[in-house]
Amino acid sequence: MYRTHTCGELRLTQKGTEVTLAGWVQTVRKLGTAITFVDLRDRYGITQLLMGEDLSKQLDENPLGREFVLQATGVVNERSNKNSNIPTGEIEITVTSFKILNKSAVPPFTIQDDTDGGDDLRMKYRFLDLRRNAVKKNLELRYAVNRAARNYLHQNNFMDIETPFLIKSTPEGARDFVVPSRMNPGQFYALPQSPQTFKQLLMVSGYDRYYQIVKCFRDEDLRADRQPEFTQIDCEMAFVEQEDILNMFEGMIKSIFKDVKGIDYTETVQRMTWEDAMWNYGNDKPDIRFDMKVLNLKKPSTVYTDKQDKAALINGADFKVFDEAETVVAIAVPGCSEYSRKQTDELTEWVKRPQIGMKGLVFIKVNADGTYKSSVDKFYSEQKLKAIADAANAKAGDLVLILAGAEERTRKAISDLRMEMATRLGLRKDTEFKLLWVLDFPLFEYDEEGNRWVARHHPFTSPKPAQIETMINNNPVIDNAAEYLKHPYANIKANAYDMVLNGNEIGGGSIRIFQRELQEKMFAALGMNEEEQLHKFGFLLGAFEYGAPPHGGIAFGFDRLCAILGGSESIRDFIAFPKNNSGRDVMLDAPATIDEKQFDELQIKLNLK
Amino acid sequence: MYRTHTCGELRLTQKGTEVTLAGWVQTVRKLGTAITFVDLRDRYGITQLLMGEDLSKQLDENPLGREFVLQATGVVNERSNKNSNIPTGEIEITVTSFKILNKSAVPPFTIQDDTDGGDDLRMKYRFLDLRRNAVKKNLELRYAVNRAARNYLHQNNFMDIETPFLIKSTPEGARDFVVPSRMNPGQFYALPQSPQTFKQLLMVSGYDRYYQIVKCFRDEDLRADRQPEFTQIDCEMAFVEQEDILNMFEGMIKSIFKDVKGIDYTETVQRMTWEDAMWNYGNDKPDIRFDMKVLNLKKPSTVYTDKQDKAALINGADFKVFDEAETVVAIAVPGCSEYSRKQTDELTEWVKRPQIGMKGLVFIKVNADGTYKSSVDKFYSEQKLKAIADAANAKAGDLVLILAGAEERTRKAISDLRMEMATRLGLRKDTEFKLLWVLDFPLFEYDEEGNRWVARHHPFTSPKPAQIETMINNNPVIDNAAEYLKHPYANIKANAYDMVLNGNEIGGGSIRIFQRELQEKMFAALGMNEEEQLHKFGFLLGAFEYGAPPHGGIAFGFDRLCAILGGSESIRDFIAFPKNNSGRDVMLDAPATIDEKQFDELQIKLNLK
Secondary structure, eight states: OOOSSOTTOOOGGGTTOEEEEEEEEEEEEEETTTEEEEEEEETTEEEEEEEOHHHHHHHHHSOOOTTOEEEEEEEEEEOSSOOTTSTTTTEEEEEEEEEEEEOBOOOSSOOSSSOSOOHHHHHHTHHHHTTSHHHHHHHHHHHHHHHHHHHHHHHTTOEEOOOOSSBOOOOSSSOOOEEEOSSSTTOEEEOOSOSHHHHHHHHHTTOOEEEEEEEEEOOOOOOTTOOSEEEEEEEEEESOOHHHHHHHHHHHHHHHIIIIIOOOOOSOOEEEEHHHHHHHHSSSSOOTTSOOOOEEEEOOTTSSTTOOOOGGGTTTSOOHHHHHOSEEEEEEETTOTTOOHHHHHHHHHHHHSTTTOOSOOEEEEEOTTSOEEETTTTTSOHHHHHHHHHHTTOOTTOEEEEEEEOHHHHHHHHHHHHHHHHHHTTOOOTTOOOEEEEEOOBSEEEETTTTEEEESSOTTBOBOGGGHHHHHHSOOOOSOGGGGGGSGGGGOBBSEEEEEETTEEEEEEEEBOOOHHHHHHHHHHTTOOHHHHHHHHHHHHHHTTBTOOOEEEEEEEHHHHHHHHTTOSOGGGGSSSOOOTTSOBTTTTBSBOOOHHHHHHHTEEEOOO | OOOSSOTTOOOGGGTTOEEEEEEEEEEEEEETTTEEEEEEEETTEEEEEEEOHHHHHHHHHSOOOTTOEEEEEEEEEEOSSOOTTSTTTTEEEEEEEEEEEEOBOOOSSOOSSSOSOOHHHHHHTHHHHTTSHHHHHHHHHHHHHHHHHHHHHHHTTOEEOOOOSSBOOOOSSSOOOEEEOSSSTTOEEEOOSOSHHHHHHHHHTTOOEEEEEEEEEOOOOOOTTOOSEEEEEEEEEESOOHHHHHHHHHHHHHHHIIIIIOOOOOSOOEEEEHHHHHHHHSSSSOOTTSOOOOEEEEOOTTSSTTOOOOGGGTTTSOOHHHHHOSEEEEEEETTOTTOOHHHHHHHHHHHHSTTTOOSOOEEEEEOTTSOEEETTTTTSOHHHHHHHHHHTTOOTTOEEEEEEEOHHHHHHHHHHHHHHHHHHTTOOOTTOOOEEEEEOOBSEEEETTTTEEEESSOTTBOBOGGGHHHHHHSOOOOSOGGGGGGSGGGGOBBSEEEEEETTEEEEEEEEBOOOHHHHHHHHHHTTOOHHHHHHHHHHHHHHTTBTOOOEEEEEEEHHHHHHHHTTOSOGGGGSSSOOOTTSOBTTTTBSBOOOHHHHHHHTEEEOOO
């Protein structure tokens, strides 16, 4: 061993002990000619080394540079100038001898929390970036989450069972990465998008509580903060109903909160139907750390058919923007009634950006003195403005923001605006955590292009028990595309659930189909004929013939969960060796060309356009 | 929840409790018309259900089949006919109601320890094979080993850090599996053969104790019991020397023994140099559960130059077979002196099989009465036979077996023969465990075809510290192929170590090169020019510029380790979804063809021969 102690563990109680440390040179400070201080860093902390006159002279001849690897032996002494910011701040090592274990070129950026390195440089030299405390803390948190999840699942009788990585390509939704098989020329493996079918087979096999923390792969065009390979906490249980899964896994997340963050999350985890989430927040993963619920002033007659809008509040004013819009929605932003013209103009520009896509923004200022001021004063009396503001739960001093337009876009826009205003007002605190279950998702989404259904979650999700008959007894084919919402399948709800943390979906799952007949109906609804079903999923349909138990599960996005717990929105900071937005590892310079010999052995060739 | 208890947990103390169980029908036995017994099975055990007259009548109309999924509610009662073989054998459930949750077709083989299903059938229906207790026990053991390893490493400050799966192809030795990149047309990722370079980068980054239980991939022609994807316990440490690694990881294996098998492995783990292993056992992973050491009666002058053979014992007898052989080796097989002619003939045929490849077998029977009988009586006097037998440590009643031929083949043959005889004699007990470190491997092997060196372990392995100079100061090029053994590189020993358990290599590792100059020399020795070095390993050479610490590590073959602990030689039994010898998953029917659209998007096409 090159050391007796780490750079993080020595304290005043060890005064007088001879020790040997090894680590990296963080800083070198000369004090006159007689004394040199070296801050030595390792994974565990920083310890100050004191080099006396002789050693300082040696250093004059062979200077230490930043990031040199140093081994130093000496005696633990009390520091005269104590540093209360670090745990080793009361001591220093009076060095008697040292050895440079390895030199270092000058790093391309400083190894500090506030580094001077840009993103690209830090990714290229990721091995140096990983030395920074800020990144190290993220990976430590990731390991702590990993450990906490495993411990909880182990205590609850879950078994970690490894599923294969070289599987079969069954592209549904996302694209598979494929792997040519040299031993089976012309054939390809696929990398798993998730172990979904395997964990279901394990349920059929009787392993009633399965988990895995496992890499998954999706060849998607990478939006910001997506990675082609990502990690899931993947779980499945047999002989359970939805309620059992919700209880088990809010237990897991609470256990992670406790172990990793020291937080006792004792409050009941809220639950909300998908319809309520969309209706009240414009979003199926609402951030409920703050209120600002959506007031529905007008909705199309075809959706949210059970919900009542407040159209009476805006009708009859001859305000064309509202009258012609499909949807009119509002939020009351707390404490912003005194926004200046400049500020409301800026907000209007914000909602008109292409990402939001609104034509404009209507506001009502609920002044502290009880008066109302609006951009649509011409159309609405103060009394009517008051009625709208009241319906939006606005209080004196609030600013009501109203958007109007096509249903889908407008609903998304009000959600985006709500989040933006919350961010501006500091309501999205990264030290506050609010969990939420979103339930009762639609089982299907309508695919306009194919005039058919697609699975909202995935094709293995069960409908609500009461709707199984509806699904089995109706033909999934949509005769009249214009009226797809009237098809019996349009209203089938899934036995599916998402766990939302602070406005991010951190996990999602469902009770699965376990009856062959129902599974075949589902595949048919998605446009798969029998041959295709058997080619792609014959093994699963076959397994359902031999005593498949009722089962369900969930998968958590491990990277995202870590990021949120770490108070960040970027998963890349929580992955040791992430890829960039083109799917490249810039440190490795991968992907890359391969040898002729490899093409030859795999019996493939390029076909570049 | 579909159950209140599992099928493994009810005991007599719960007598009178109303319970609901769910599981699979193992057997149905009718007792007259009034009573039906059903054995219900789940992951946790088997519980007997008793159905009275009414329910039995229901079953007559709708019979239960094997592997039906059943939910049954009833009361725990004491059994009249207790079964002491199972933990639930004292109770039964007097069923009040039941529900068939799912039916099952008749399984293609019986779900029992001694199944009637052949290998192929069981692999095709792996989801049913996994229900068998024999397979379940293996996966449970695998999870226990996983858990034990993680706990030990966690306690010793190791951090689980995930490394990427989509990396760069750097074929050295084994072939990479490659993955075409759609976003980077013409370029490919590779799947990692191991996280070797990443764990070294993590050491450079200061994460001084890393581990991962991780899938690795090698596209090799599959010999028996190899899998294209396999799992490693992958570990690396910084600021350590070989001794530190040996201590840490024999600690891990001992901890696994304790946690998983309840075995206190208190004895010192033996250590042996590679040369001694080859010399005394003909093998670099000797099984030391039994003795039967090799007697070297003759060796070539070019290898094992420090070792003395016992040529004097066989020389001068004018026995051409020995005189003309490069190598003559012997073992003394205990208690076999009374082998019949038929038995010795059979052994002779055994060594003449192509897999062994010897021309014949010489034996000396050390009879109980002190006489000696040999197949070479003509050439050797009884006194000489005695001298040879004594040198082989033969005792009265033993049988000395002697092989002669070319060095490499003969040495392997004597090792194979030693193992075979031990197996026949029952000396390889699967409940006995003997660990061994094999040390001081040669750094290089000679590649005849390329007349160059190849890395025996891998290109990142450090030479012994005393031999670094030899490596740096000599040109790796081999001028005279015939005399390659005289090249200074031929004698360089590696700072490498293998852990051997019962004659199987379960782990291997090395102290790594951490100096750029030495690493470049290593790559050059392997025939890589500078351009190639930078293309393939530029990131690592670059990292070595910035303060790489001394480091080393080890990787354990997790599948193999589990198999040996489970008393099996087949890793396939310890993998949930293994592939066959053609790399196929016969259950999934993968690999398979892919769609035209996928070829199109990936911009590749087939080039079948």
